[in-house]
Each structure stands twice: as C-alpha cells, then as structure tokens.
Amino acid sequence: STDPLIVFTPSGKRGHFPVGTPILTAARQLGVDLDSVCGGRGICSKCQITPGLGDFAKHGVTVAADALSDWNAVEERYKSKRGLIEGRRLGCQATVQRDVVIDVPPESQVHKQVVRKRAEARDITINPSTKLCYVEVEEPDMHEPSGDLERLVLAIETEWGIENVHADLHILQALQPVLRKGDWKVTVAIHLGDEENAPRIMHIWPGYYEGTVYGIAVDLGSTTIAGHLCDLLSGEVVASSGIMNPQIRFGEDLMSRVSYGMMNAGGAQEMTQAVREGMTALITQIATEGGVDKRLIVDAVFVCNPVMHHLFLGIDPFELGQAPFALATSGSIRLRADDLGLNIHPSARVYLLPCIAGHVGADAAAVALSEAPDKSEDLVLVVDVGTNAEILLGNTEKVLACSSPTGPAFEGAQITAGQRAAPGAIERVEIDPVTKEPRFRIIGVDAWSDEDGFTAAAAASGITGICGSGIIEAIAEMRLAGLLDASGLIGSAEQTGSARSITDGRTHAYVLHDGSAHGGPRITITNPDIRAIQMAKAALYSGARLLMDKFGVDTVDRVVLAGAFGAHISPKHAMVLGMIPDAPLEKVTSAGNAAGTGARIALLNRDARLEIEQTVHRIHKVETAIEPRFQEHFVNASAIPNSADPFPILNS
Ligand code: FES
Structure with missing residues (x-):
C-alpha cells in the first residue's frame, strides 16, 4: 500500500491508512486501546497521544517531523484553553500524513493496569463496568414526533455502538431539563450491562462532564467491614475505611450468630438490619473521606463468608449451622443497590462473588481471584487467617479448598492479656535464649523495648495487652x-x-512485661493461652495437611499468608509453631488483605467476574468435618511444631 503506515505502541498494532485519517479513527479500526469520552470532538482530551520522531528501526519506520497534520483550530483552542503536555496531540484531531509511530500513554488507555503495591500475583487491568459518553442529541421535531429518551438512546447507539440502553425513572425525571440546559449536548454514564442486565443510563449531565464515577469494593467480615472507594475509570483507590461489624453484639463468632438466629424469633432479620446499617455507616464514612457524592457510586462488589453472605442478603443462615451445610445459593449474585437498601446510587449494580461451599465463602473466592493459585506453576498454599481459616492449595493442574475453624485466639480473644491489634498492643517479641529476657515492640511505638522490657516511649504511650501476632511470636520465642x-x-x-x-x-506462666511498678498492667503468657493458640494453629495446619493428602504431596513450593492478620505474622515464628507446613522461609509471603484485593479486581474488571465464576466451578471442595484424617492431623499438629510431620527445613 502507498498509504502511510501507522504503528501504535505499546500494543505494536499497525496498519496503512489514507492521508488525513484521524489517529483516533485508525486506533479504533485496529482495536488499539485509545480512550475517548467526547467522541472525537476535541473536548475531553482523553485521546492524547505522542507521535514518535526519528528512527524506529525495529518498526521499520522513520518518522518525519511532519508525519501528522498541523494543529487545527479545535486542537489549538483546546491547547490554549486547557493546555497539553509538551509533545502531546489530540488523537481525534491530528491526522496521518506520512509513516508514523504513535505512543498511547497509560492515561489514554481505557484498559490501563493498576500496579498493586506488593509483589502480588498480578496487576489489575481496568475494564470498568461503566463508561462515560458525551453525545449530541437531535432536537425534537413536530413532524417526526419521538421522545427525548428515544433520541438520546439513538445518539448513544450511533455514536458509541452501545445498543439496547435502558433508563430508570430517576433518569426520565431529570432528562428533559438536562437536555435543554446542555443545549442538546449531554454526558451520560452508562453501565454496560452484564449476563443478566441490559446497559443502563446511570447518570446524565448537561454538556461535557469532567468528573468520574465510582465503585466500592467491600470485604464484609464477621468482625470488621472494610471498604475501598475506587475511581472506576482510573482504578485509583480514592478512600479506604473500616468499621466493626455491628453484628458482634449478637455473637463474637459466626456459629454463635447462627444460633442467635435459631433461638430468637426474628433474630436473623435483626442481624440483617444490623449489618446493613453498618454498611450504610461505612459508605457514608468512606464517601465523606473521599469527598465523593454517594450518588456517583454506581457499582459495588461484596465478598464475605457464607453466613455473612446470607445475613447481608436477608437469608436466614439456619441451614449453614448444621450438616450438610447447604447454601441457599452458591452462585454469584447480581442485584441493584436499592434491593439491599444501600445508600449509593439507587440503580447501582451490586455483585457478590460466588461461594465455594457451605463453609468456604465468597471471601475465599476473592482470595482465589487475587492470588490465582490456578495460574501458578508451582504448588502454592494460600491461607486466609481469621476466625475461620480459608485454605486453598493448588497449581495450574487443580485447586483444592477447605475451611478450618481456628477460632478467635489468633485475634487475641481467649488470651489472658489478649486484645485486638491496636495502639498499645505488643505485636513483636524476641526472647534472648541465654538470659531468657524479652524485648518487644508495641503498635504505635517505632522502637524495641529495652532489656527491662520497658522504654520511656512505651511507658508514655502505655502497654495495653498483646495482639495475635504478638502472642504467636511470644510462644514461638518461648519455645x-x-x-x-x-x-x-x-x-x-x-x-x-x-x-x-x-x-x-x-501451672506455670511467663511474665512478658510487668508494668505494675508504673501503674501499668502485668502481661503474662499462661498455659491456657498456649493451649488456645495450639488449638487454633492445629486447626489451621491440619486443614492444610488434609489438602496436601488429597493432592498427594508432602510439601508445598510456597505459602501465601492472606488476611489482615496474615499480613502481620512473621513467617519464621509461624513455622516454629507449626502453623504452616515446612517450607523455605523466603517462600512464605504475605498477600495482605487478599479478599479485599479480589473484591477490588472484580469491581474494576468486569471480565474478572466471569473468570472467578468459572474458577470456582473447578475448585474441589474438601469438607474437613467428615474427613477421618483431619482429627489425626489435628492431634499431631497440637504439638510444637508437630508430633508426626518432620520440619526438615525449619530444623536445618
Ligand atoms: Fe475527546 Fe479527542 S476524543 S478530545
């Protein structure tokens, strides 16, 4: 072809186009990811590109300075009014004149990647459920009568190729004044629809709307509810916040809440109301923190364990309290915010990830989405440590899952001086093997205590107790x-x-810290404390061990500790206790709140929802309660580290 060649980077897509073809048009024809909200009118600047200059030998192109057209009036006006970064052009205005290499910067890509903070399984590719589209609508005409909505829908279809767009009543109520105020130019936020729903107009603004729309990803735990408010278009987390689950007043752990529902008429409804009120409070808090209008939150994803899942949806969790632990539904759920009384955009889409089994919930599915054991070449054990441990073991060949009732000891409950992780709690412990004297760190003080177990800083801030990670380190160090x-x-x-x-x-106890001389507490580790941790860690280990049996292996290649608590456990101490199977320490990593990350992936990437639905189908569930070997593993795992399984790497 004698037409000029356009090569796009970083995609490498290329093609020949007639002189005068706008770069945006060429990008669309080649399927290059180049954003646009205004549809090529030179208003939104989402289509910015950088033409390369010079010799692009690897692309077989030499780019001349005049490879693109001169600036036209629209582009000049945009630049003088709003400014453009040096070297950037508007892809919808600049046209091709000669062979050129065009770089699409990340901000101009719809499907950009959000780099995750830790070296986690993978980055998140943005593929939002909602799109902003600027359209120019035909004015009404007495000779060809049609409704304003019909003309808007037609404009959306012709300009953006989005068909079958619906609108709820609140859009109809706003439609006519907005169209006229914007002089028949409006921006609409369109939810692109999913397996169950047609595309839907969520918002309409007069003229060009400069802002964005938001989504919320929530990890609904039995103890805490944590949410991330995200910009749906950039993927950025705008605010994160957490609250205690108000259901705690009905029982610390899940089974006591299930039995509260069984013993009290209307108990399940009371708990549903409590968790929804908590959700309302969290949403208000997080939106205030992010300075975001709650009505701009148009998408929400929830992950939770099966009991919370049922209670949040208003389903009595009675059946989950007894064998065979039948879920009302294990599939993913798609709802509208007003179905759940959420204080976000009333038509906002709500998505709950699928549950894996009666004891292994959507939170475990979210961990699977985030840590992707099914995509791992080496055999990975993922443990999400909380009141219940969710455990996944797998690789590309297969993935197994179970849950194990660890109880609340890891969170500091049932421990004499135990407390939740909060300022004043001992979180790290070292004991000198010769002098047997401890030193420790408390949350909120950036220093180790001195040999007397006390520093001025710690004394000033006050030691209040010991949290889960502290108790694990204390016991391992004592051993x-x-x-x-x-x-x-x-x-x-x-x-x-x-x-x-x-x-x-x-029995005996070990005095970790005696602050009585200063009017502070005396913090001891007692035999019952150790017993409680032994039970919890035995439950965790035997669940993992059972999955290893089922997989037919004695070792794993790597271990991922997930969950807020998992983030704080020291791998060395966890292994000294025999919480996790023997593995090289450098192969034990923390994934932080992987369930929350999984929720965020499902929020920001609509295809990830289908992906996890398919993955969950392929995960084999193992029910620990009916496995005879579980008990045997549990007994062996009560010893420190274990009375049957050797820990050769730990001992070397
Ligand atoms: Fe909006 Fe180019 S597409 S300015």
Whole structure:
C-alpha cells in the first residue's frame, strides 16, 4: 500500500491508512486501546497521544517531523484553553500524513493496569463496568414526533455502538431539563450491562462532564467491614475505611450468630438490619473521606463468608449451622443497590462473588481471584487467617479448598492479656535464649523495648495487652528459648532458669512485661493461652495437611499468608509453631488483605467476574468435618511444631 503506515505502541498494532485519517479513527479500526469520552470532538482530551520522531528501526519506520497534520483550530483552542503536555496531540484531531509511530500513554488507555503495591500475583487491568459518553442529541421535531429518551438512546447507539440502553425513572425525571440546559449536548454514564442486565443510563449531565464515577469494593467480615472507594475509570483507590461489624453484639463468632438466629424469633432479620446499617455507616464514612457524592457510586462488589453472605442478603443462615451445610445459593449474585437498601446510587449494580461451599465463602473466592493459585506453576498454599481459616492449595493442574475453624485466639480473644491489634498492643517479641529476657515492640511505638522490657516511649504511650501476632511470636520465642516444651507446657523457674517463669495455680506462666511498678498492667503468657493458640494453629495446619493428602504431596513450593492478620505474622515464628507446613522461609509471603484485593479486581474488571465464576466451578471442595484424617492431623499438629510431620527445613 502507498498509504502511510501507522504503528501504535505499546500494543505494536499497525496498519496503512489514507492521508488525513484521524489517529483516533485508525486506533479504533485496529482495536488499539485509545480512550475517548467526547467522541472525537476535541473536548475531553482523553485521546492524547505522542507521535514518535526519528528512527524506529525495529518498526521499520522513520518518522518525519511532519508525519501528522498541523494543529487545527479545535486542537489549538483546546491547547490554549486547557493546555497539553509538551509533545502531546489530540488523537481525534491530528491526522496521518506520512509513516508514523504513535505512543498511547497509560492515561489514554481505557484498559490501563493498576500496579498493586506488593509483589502480588498480578496487576489489575481496568475494564470498568461503566463508561462515560458525551453525545449530541437531535432536537425534537413536530413532524417526526419521538421522545427525548428515544433520541438520546439513538445518539448513544450511533455514536458509541452501545445498543439496547435502558433508563430508570430517576433518569426520565431529570432528562428533559438536562437536555435543554446542555443545549442538546449531554454526558451520560452508562453501565454496560452484564449476563443478566441490559446497559443502563446511570447518570446524565448537561454538556461535557469532567468528573468520574465510582465503585466500592467491600470485604464484609464477621468482625470488621472494610471498604475501598475506587475511581472506576482510573482504578485509583480514592478512600479506604473500616468499621466493626455491628453484628458482634449478637455473637463474637459466626456459629454463635447462627444460633442467635435459631433461638430468637426474628433474630436473623435483626442481624440483617444490623449489618446493613453498618454498611450504610461505612459508605457514608468512606464517601465523606473521599469527598465523593454517594450518588456517583454506581457499582459495588461484596465478598464475605457464607453466613455473612446470607445475613447481608436477608437469608436466614439456619441451614449453614448444621450438616450438610447447604447454601441457599452458591452462585454469584447480581442485584441493584436499592434491593439491599444501600445508600449509593439507587440503580447501582451490586455483585457478590460466588461461594465455594457451605463453609468456604465468597471471601475465599476473592482470595482465589487475587492470588490465582490456578495460574501458578508451582504448588502454592494460600491461607486466609481469621476466625475461620480459608485454605486453598493448588497449581495450574487443580485447586483444592477447605475451611478450618481456628477460632478467635489468633485475634487475641481467649488470651489472658489478649486484645485486638491496636495502639498499645505488643505485636513483636524476641526472647534472648541465654538470659531468657524479652524485648518487644508495641503498635504505635517505632522502637524495641529495652532489656527491662520497658522504654520511656512505651511507658508514655502505655502497654495495653498483646495482639495475635504478638502472642504467636511470644510462644514461638518461648519455645526457641527453652521456656516451653514441645507439648506446650511452660517450665518452672527451676527448670528454665528464669525468674520470669512463675507458678500460676497448678501451672506455670511467663511474665512478658510487668508494668505494675508504673501503674501499668502485668502481661503474662499462661498455659491456657498456649493451649488456645495450639488449638487454633492445629486447626489451621491440619486443614492444610488434609489438602496436601488429597493432592498427594508432602510439601508445598510456597505459602501465601492472606488476611489482615496474615499480613502481620512473621513467617519464621509461624513455622516454629507449626502453623504452616515446612517450607523455605523466603517462600512464605504475605498477600495482605487478599479478599479485599479480589473484591477490588472484580469491581474494576468486569471480565474478572466471569473468570472467578468459572474458577470456582473447578475448585474441589474438601469438607474437613467428615474427613477421618483431619482429627489425626489435628492431634499431631497440637504439638510444637508437630508430633508426626518432620520440619526438615525449619530444623536445618
Ligand atoms: Fe475527546 Fe479527542 S476524543 S478530545
């Protein structure tokens, strides 16, 4: 062809186009990801591109300075009024004159990638459910009568190729004044629809709308509810916030909430109302923090365990409290915000990820989406540690899942000096194996305590207790320092040679910190504390071990610790206790709140929803309660680290 060649980077897509073809037109024909909201009218500047200059030998192109057309009036006006970065052009105005290489910067791509903070499984590719479109609508005509909506829908279809667009009553109510105010030019936010729903107009603004639309991703946990408010178009997290789940007043753990519902008429409804009120409060809080109008939140994704899933939806979780633990539905759920009484845009789409099984919920599905064990070449064990541990084991061949009732000990509950992770809580512990003296760190103080277990800073801020990660480190360090035997019993002062070993009734305890001289608390680790952690870690390990049996392996290649608590556990101490299977320490990583990340992926990428629905179908569920070997593994795993499984790497 004698027509000029256009090569787009970074995609590498290329084609020949007649002289005078706008770059945006060429990009669309080649399927290059180049954004546009105004449809090529030189208003939105979403189509910005950078023409290359010079020798692009690898593309077989030499680019001359006049490869693109001169600036036209529209482009000049945009530049003088709004400014353009040096070297940038508007892709809808600049036309091709000669062979050229065109770079599409990330801001001009719809499907840009949001780089995740940690070295997590993968970046998130933005593929939003909602699109902003600027359109010019035909004015009404007495000779060809049609409604304003019909002409708007027609304009959307012709200019944007989006067919079958619907509108709710609130759009009809706003439509006529907005069209006239904008002189028949409007911007609409269109939810692109999904398997169950046609595309729908969510918002309409007169003229060109400069702003964006938002979505919310919520990890609805039994203890805390955490949400991320995201810009749906850029993928950026605008605000994050969390609240305690108000259902706690009906029971700390899930089973006590299920039984509250069984024992009290209307109990399930009360709990549904509580969690929805909590959600309303969280949304208000997060929108205020982000400075965002709640009505601009047009999409929401929720992940939660099966009991929270049912209670949030207003389904009595009774059946989940007894074998065979039948879910009302295990599939994903698509709703509207007003179905759940959420205080966001009333027609906002709500998506709940599918559940894996009666005990393995949408939160585990979200972890699977975030950590993608099904895409891992090496065998990965993913544990999401909370009151229940959700465990996934797999690789590209297959993925197995189970849950194990670890109880609340890892969160500091049932521990003498235990507390939630909050300022004042001991979170890190070291014990000198020779002197048996501890040093520790408390949350909110950026220093280790001195050898007396006390620093001026810590004293000033006040030590209040010990949190889950602190208790794990304390017990592991006690074991390493010989203060504790493999069965979990604390030695006496004579046996250990430490005055910190005290006799507490018929058993012994270790005094980690004695602040009584300063009017502070005395923090001890007692045998019942150790017993509680042994039970919790045995439940976690035996779940993982059971999946390894089913997979037919004795070792795993790597371990991912997920969950807010998982983020704070030290891999070394977890392994000393035998919480997780033996593995090289550098192969144990933390994924932070992977369930929350999974929710964010499903929010920002509409295709990820289909992906996780298919993945969940392929995950094999293992029910720990009916596996005879679970009990055996549990007993062995009660020892520190384990009475049956060797930990060769740990011991080397
Ligand atoms: Fe809007 Fe080019 S497409 S300015």
